[in-house]
Structures are given as C-alpha cells and as structure tokens.
Amino acid sequence: MTDQVLVERRGDVLVLTLNRPDRLNAAPPAMFVALREALADLGGARAVLIQGQGRAFCSGADVAGVALGGDDPGAAVQAALTDGYNPALLAIADLSVPVVSAVRGAAAGIGCSLALAADFCVASDTAYFLQAFVNIGLVPDGGATWMLPRLIGRSRAYEMMMLGERVSAVQAHDWGLVHQVVHDDMLDARALALAERLAAGPTVALGLMRRAVHRAMESDYPTALTAEAAAQRAALGSDDGKEGAQAFLQKRSPTFTGR
Template sequence: MNAVTWDQRERIIALLEAASADPAVRAVVITATGRGFCAGADLRGAPATGERTAGDVTRTIRRGAQRFIGAVLDCEKPVIAAVNGTAAGIGAHLAFACDLVLAAESARFIEVFVRRGLVPDGGGAYLLPRLIGPQRAKELMFFGDALSAADAREWGLVNRVVPAEDLEKTATEWAERLARGPTRALALTKQLVNAALDTDRATAFAAEATAQELNMTTRDAQEGVASFVDRREARYQGR
C-alpha cells in the first residue's frame, strides 16, 4: 500500500527540488502503483516510546513529515496528484498538498491518525481547514472515517474523479497542458495562492505586484503579450 519509507521520502524530496531547478521540467505528477496511493508513514523501525528523549519527536516530524509536505508546497512547478487508491495519513496530506488532485473512483482519503492515538502531522491541521474549513476538517480528524473520492470532490479536496482506467491518461493530459504553459508565471501564481490565506490584504496586494514585476522580465510573459498583439497562439518555453 506504498507506506512511505525514509528512503522514499528523501528521494521524492530530492526529485521535487530537482524539478524546481530544471527548466526542462514543466510539470510534475505524483502517483503510485498497486492498490493504494499511500498508506501513510512506514512506522517499522521507529523507536519505542521508552527509547525516546525530549525533542526527538519534534525533530523527527520537522525533518521528516513536514519537510516532505513542504517540498510539494514549495516546488516551483505545478504538481498534480493522481490518487489511484487509498490515501491515508501522510499519504492523504501528500495529495492535499498538490496543486491539483485527480482521483480514481475507488480512491479513499483517511485521516488515520486518531485510530492510532496520534495527532495529525505532515501539515494536516494546516492544509485541511484551508481547503474545507475547520468543521469538516475536525470531522475527518476526530473520527478517522474514510472519505470516498466522490465525497472528497464534493467537499473541495479533489478537482476531478475519473474511472480508474482513465486516471493515468487524464493526469498526463493535465500535465502536458501545464507543461505548455508559462512556467514561471505558474510558479509565481502558486506562491501567491499558497500564501494568500496567511496574509492581510495589503501584504497580498504587495506580493501580487512584485510577482507581476518579476514575471514581466520572463520570455514567456513577453511572448504572451506579443501573441495577443499578433492574434496568434502563444508558444511558451518555460523561461
């Protein structure tokens, strides 16, 4: 069920960081093989309670789950989650941190932490209230019940639900469409939207103006304006 190991987490973080720095990468898709998307963190090998010292858990969460989700939120390329099956715990948060979420009809989302007597980590208490409001976030986190793909879409956690056999095709189509877009403008837009709920209007407006100033120095912005004037389709290069 694709529980996240330390090695897998570090590899995904490295790939996301590399995607940000590589102008040839224009979009990212995170998906999985098998029956599940991600069953959460692989807890095998975690130290027993009696073996921990003060601060161990805080450091583990900060360097692990939070850094993992932060890598998705901070990636400078649009990131699509193609959820093929159950997404539980950190697996659900991995999907929710993505910019766009596609889900197979069989997908389920589970805030599994309460079933283990744990507090949600990996940014769950940050992401969920911003996506669906505090009341629904508490419902998911307090009860730990599975949320179907259809209900997740109704609640605003998923952009689109598709038959399982169409998931890869749809994710590829979306990624290709994003890859043809103005990559730096998308990166700046992502930053603005992600920061919007944490800032006041004056700060948000100032950030918007600065982002537009930066974006106007890119070749893609100049191409976009030129294509409008010339009444032709823009040909963006991601630069």
C-alpha cells in the same frame, strides 16, 4: 536514491512514483527523503506528477521499525517528521512549477497530506482520503492541521480528524479536496494529460501564482494586492510574458517555452 521512489521524465513532466506496492506504498522516512532529493533538481521539468505504484497512493507513514521498538517512540516519530517527512512537503510547497497528484486507493495519514499538497489532485473512483490518527490516539501530521481547514473549512476538517472516517473520492470532490474524479482505468492518462497541459503553460507565471497563493493564505488583503503587483511585473519580464503580450497583440495563440 532509494528505489522506493521511481523517477522518470515524460517530456516536460517529472513523474515520481511511490514504489512499495506490496505495502500499499506505506512510506518510511527514506521514501520522503528520496522525494525531496528528486525535487531538488528538476532538470528543466516544467511540471511534477506524483503517483503510487499498484492499488494505493500511500497508506500512511511506516515508522514501526524506527519508533515502536525504542525507549522513546514519541521522540523517534518527531525526529522522523522533522528530518524525513516535513522537508519533502516543504520542498513541494517551494517548487517553481505546478504539481499534480494521481490518487487511487488509499491516501491515508501522511499519504493524504502528500496527495493534497499538490496543486491539482486527480482521484480515481477507488480513492479515499483518511485521517485515522484519532483511532490510535495520535494527532494528524504532515501539515494536515494547516491544510485541511484551509481546503474544506474547520467543521469538515474536524470531521476528518476527530472521527477518523474515510472520505470517498466523490465526497472529497464535493468538499473541494480534489480537482477531478475519474474512472480508475483513466486515472493515469488523465493525470498525465493535466500535468502535460500545465507543463506547456507559462512556467514562470504558474510558479509565481502558486507562491502568491501560499503567501496570500497567511497575509491580509493589502499585502496580497502588493504581492500580486510585484508578481505581475516579474511575469511580464519573463520570456513567456513577453510572448503572451505579443500573441495577444497579434491575435494568435502563444507558444510558451517555460522561461
């Protein structure tokens, strides 16, 4: 695995750190391949935290060496997205555990998509979110055209994509893009604390929740109700579901084990 992504276990949290601080963590396809590989085997981790080394989360894709020198840069970028970037984002969507992103500085282009692919995005007051593709005659990628209208509505999604202006952390919070904005010196601790809180929760139920939400965004109301009922049955069949029911009956706090 490339050293462009640092992999660390902190208790029950798998911490993945984008590690090109000299380039503001601009991401070549290999970085996202490494992310996908790190997520392929959680090794018992019950939550994932994605962060950037240095003063930026991720300043966007770095495909200059891959595409711009070739005869068909469009085909090269399409291949980089299809084979490198998109599989990592799909791997995040398919996880059975919750995901937190910690964003300071730039979350631009594919970095914006990566940050917002998490279930909870905790942003430093230095953070900003940017879809700058229009400024160079390109279109958003990394799932931005699917994600942004669902998070903030069509009008604000167009504002980000068609005007190509920075959205500050405070504005992003007001719009509902991010979960929380904190002072920069508190970002690492707050994001890890949130990941640890999620890791201590009922892992099976949390995984069922995130998958149900993904499906519900693409289905009608009756289908969502049916899916919820099936998920509830699965949650109650888990060890944590049984523990939660016993704790409720015994009027005590449950102790979840992630099974």
